[in-house]
Amino acid sequence: xxxxxxxxxxxxxxxxxxxxxxxxxxxxxxxxxxxxxxxxxxxxxxxxxxxxxxxxxxxxxxxxxxxxxxxxxxxxxxxxxxxxxxxxxxxxxxxxxxxxxxxxxxxxxxxxxxxxxxxxxxxxxxxxxxxxxxxxxxxxxxxxxxxxxxxxxxxxxxxxxxxxxxxxxxxxxxxxxxxxxxxxxxxxxxxxxxxxxxxxxxxxxxxxxxxxxxxxxxxxxxxxxxxxxxxxxxxxxxxxxxxxxxxxxxxxxxxxxxxxxxxxxxxxxxxxxxxxxxxxxxxxxxxxxxxxxxxxxxxxxxxxxxxxxxxxxxxxxxxxxxxxxxxxxxxxxxxxxxxxxxxxxxxxxxxxxxxxxxxxxxxxxxxxxxxxxxx
Amino acid sequence: xxxxxxxxxxxxxxxxxxxxxxxxxxxxxxxxxxxxxxxxxxxxxxxxxxxxxxxx
Numbered sequence: 001x002x003x004x005x006x007x008x009x010x011x012x013x014x015x016x017x018x019x020x021x022x023x024x025x026x027x028x029x030x031x032x033x034x035x036x037x038x039x040x041x042x043x044x045x046x047x048x049x050x051x052x053x054x055x056x057x058x059x060x061x062x063x064x065x066x067x068x069x070x071x072x073x074x075x076x077x078x079x080x081x082x083x084x085x086x087x088x089x090x091x092x093x094x095x096x097x098x099x100x101x102x103x104x105x106x107x108x109x110x111x112x113x114x115x116x117x118x119x120x121x122x123x124x125x126x127x128x129x130x131x132x133x134x135x136x137x138x139x140x141x142x143x144x145x146x147x148x149x150x151x152x153x154x155x156x157x158x159x160x161x162x163x164x165x166x167x168x169x170x171x172x173x174x175x176x177x178x179x180x181x182x183x184x185x186x187x188x189x190x191x192x193x194x195x196x197x198x199x200x201x202x203x204x205x206x207x208x209x210x211x212x213x214x215x216x217x218x219x220x221x222x223x224x225x226x227x228x229x230x231x232x233x234x235x236x237x238x239x240x241x242x243x244x245x246x247x248x249x250x251x252x253x254x255x256x257x258x259x260x261x262x263x264x265x266x267x268x269x270x271x272x273x274x275x276x277x278x279x280x281x282x283x284x285x286x287x288x289x290x291x292x293x294x295x296x297x298x299x300x301x302x303x304x305x306x307x308x309x310x311x312x313x314x315x316x317x318x319x320x321x322x323x324x325x326x327x328x329x330x331x332x333x334x335x336x337x338x339x340x341x342x343x344x345x346x347x348x349x350x351x352x353x354x355x356x357x358x359x360x361x362x363x364x365x366x367x368x369x370x371x372x373x374x375x
Numbered sequence: 376x377x378x379x380x381x382x383x384x385x386x387x388x389x390x391x392x393x394x395x396x397x398x399x400x401x402x403x404x405x406x407x408x409x410x411x412x413x414x415x416x417x418x419x420x421x422x423x424x425x426x427x428x429x430x431x
Binding site for chain 1 (some may be wrong): 376377378379380382383385386389390392393394396397398399400401402403404405407408409411412415416417
């Protein structure tokens with residue numbers, strides 16, 4: 001009988017804290033519907049891997065190593081970058097690049113809104129992170145889960161758990177993080193600027209050639225990002241080619257759901273108390289928030305800068321710059337709602353969606369550049 | 376908390392190169408999209424001119 005309860009003695013207060021963190025993630029996922037597809041598996045995984053002598057992760061029993069299934073999944077799905085890349089196929093199949101192709105100038109805002117990544121890289125270095133760890137933390141600013149996981153894993157950081165929790169939590173919190181930053185940096189009159197939407201005619205040929213050409217350009221400039229951009233664009237090519245509707249639907253739904261299911265619980269292997277409960281985790285959570293704020297500010301301020309050179313009737317509503325962070329489509333919706341709140345006839349959705357998908361491309365390019373410049 | 380100004384200063388060139396790189400690649404992509412749109416858009420004027428010539 002005593003043997004049955006002997007494992008109770010192995011419970012540590014750190015593990016109990018991780019159970020609480022796991023429970024909080026589950027509550028946020030269910031009650032607040034914050035990125036539930038990722039936060040719920042991560043929350044449950046956090047509890048799973050923090051049970052004393054949990055068989056889900058690798059343990060030493062009586063001198064012999066027993067490999068845990070979560071570690072098996074990590075080594076076969078994340079350590080080799082497979083899961084984030086497969087997820088990118090699904091995301092690529094979900095994205096309609098139409099608004100961007102009809103107004104390609106919007107892409108420039110996606111680029112400007114990546115400033116938070118590079119700013120956070122410097123800030124993380126200032127606070128004592130090594131260059132590769134700083135780069136891994138900075139990529140939270142990509143506001144793009146698979147890119148964050150891909151880059152952080154490439155650099156072999158020990159902070160994968162904290163980085164992933166921060167990246168997905170802040171993506172879910174975009175409607176709370178962005179509005180105050182946008183309001184702080186814009187005047188009421190700027191937020192009221194109307195932008196008539198004149199969709200250009202985008203041919204099917206352009207839609208098909210776009211993913212191929214972008215993969216080639218980005219791949220040549222930043223070879224290490226070929227896998228990231230290539231899988232994203234492969235998914236998009238399946239969507240746009242018009243002859244693979246079944247595959248496109250499978251990529252958007254079945255593949256994306258299946259990978260997401262295992263991604264969350266697998267990441268939890270990096271949420272073991274000994275690794276996760278450190279001051280560095282708190283620093284990473286804070287730096288991630290800075291990255292999102294500076295991304296938002298970068299996009300808005302760049303739009304304001306461009307307005308200095310534009311005629312009065314051609315002015316850009318600077319709020320659309322904020323949608324350049326890749327959190328898709330939450331950021332576009334936030335900007336659209338803020339536009340309507342200032343003027344109920346100000347419809348910014350198509351512009352902000354265009355900028356938002358630009359952010360998706362730009363964040364992958366930024367990830368590739370980080371790999372090239374730091375790796 | 377450890378503060379390392381020198382490490383931060385070392386990252387500034389990366390920041391500069393990174394932002395420059397991202398704007399350059401973005402610029403090339405914008406030009407590519409403009410070119411794709413131009414090359415693949417139907418030549419309405421030309422075909423309507425030809426139609427009117429045929430009518431004559």
